[in-house]
Amino acid sequence: MQPVVTWYDVLDVMPGASTEEIQGKYEARASLLRPEFIAGASSAVLTAVSRAQQLLDSARRVLGDPATRARYDAATGIRRSGGGLAQQESFPSEPGWEPDDFDLVAGTRGMEALGGLMALMDWLAPHPRQQTRVVVPDVRGLFYVTCMQIVGRLGLRIRKIQLTEHPRPVEGLVVGQSPRPATKAHRGTELTVQVWHPPQ
Numbered sequence: 001m002q003p004v005v006t007w008y009d010v011l012d013v014m015p016g017a018s019t020e021e022i023q024g025k026y027e028a029r030a031s032l033l034r035p036e037f038i039a040g041a042s043s044a045v046l047t048a049v050s051r052a053q054q055l056l057d058s059a060r061r062v063l064g065d066p067a068t069r070a071r072y073d074a075a076t077g078i079r080r081s082g083g084g085l086a087q088q089e090s091f092p093s094e095p096g097w098e099p100d101d102f103d104l105v106a107g108t109r110g111m112e113a114l115g116g117l118m119a120l121m122d123w124l125a126p127h128p129r130q131q132t133r134v135v136v137p138d139v140r141g142l143f144y145v146t147c148m149q150i151v152g153r154l155g156l157r158i159r160k161i162q163l164t165e166h167p168r169p170v171e172g173l174v175v176g177q178s179p180r181p182a183t184k185a186h187r188g189t190e191l192t193v194q195v196w197h198p199p200q
Helices: 007-011 019-033 043-064 066-076 107-124 144-154
Strands: 133-135 157-162 173-178 184-186 190-196
Touching: 007 019, 007 043, 007 144, 019 043, 043 066, 043 173, 043 190, 144 157, 144 173, 144 190
Parallel strands: 157 190
Antiparallel strands: 133 184, 173 190
């Protein structure tokens, strides 16, 4: 099962990213955590910066080495060895039906009837039920863009509290959150995050 937060999320890169892209994103994000930017910051900010640096280092270590990355991708289900995603069976309402498959129906009325039948089959087909409750992830130490992506995937809403009065125009870092990590919440619940930017 794919984790809620992946090393790709931490660096904000796609699974197909090159080693150069991974290194570039690592350097860009790590540069925002330099000592001169965090001088005089609160203990919550310093804790989040320390966690962010650990996450960035781990992500680069795993994704920067092709062999380690391949093992990680296979273990998390991001990519499968031997050809990617499994081929799904074709159902009438899914792509994969060819125009020749409709030769058995004559004329426009037949096509309309077949379209209606396909819609009915799709409506009657079992659909996976989406969970109504999710576990709130720990987003402290993640950059705000990554946090938004993860929270959106879980179906939560996000509310941002800006901690820096005059922030630099760079990505912010999440330093606090409510509800706390590992809390079970209904989809649509608001996650409040405190975001710190290096001051100008």
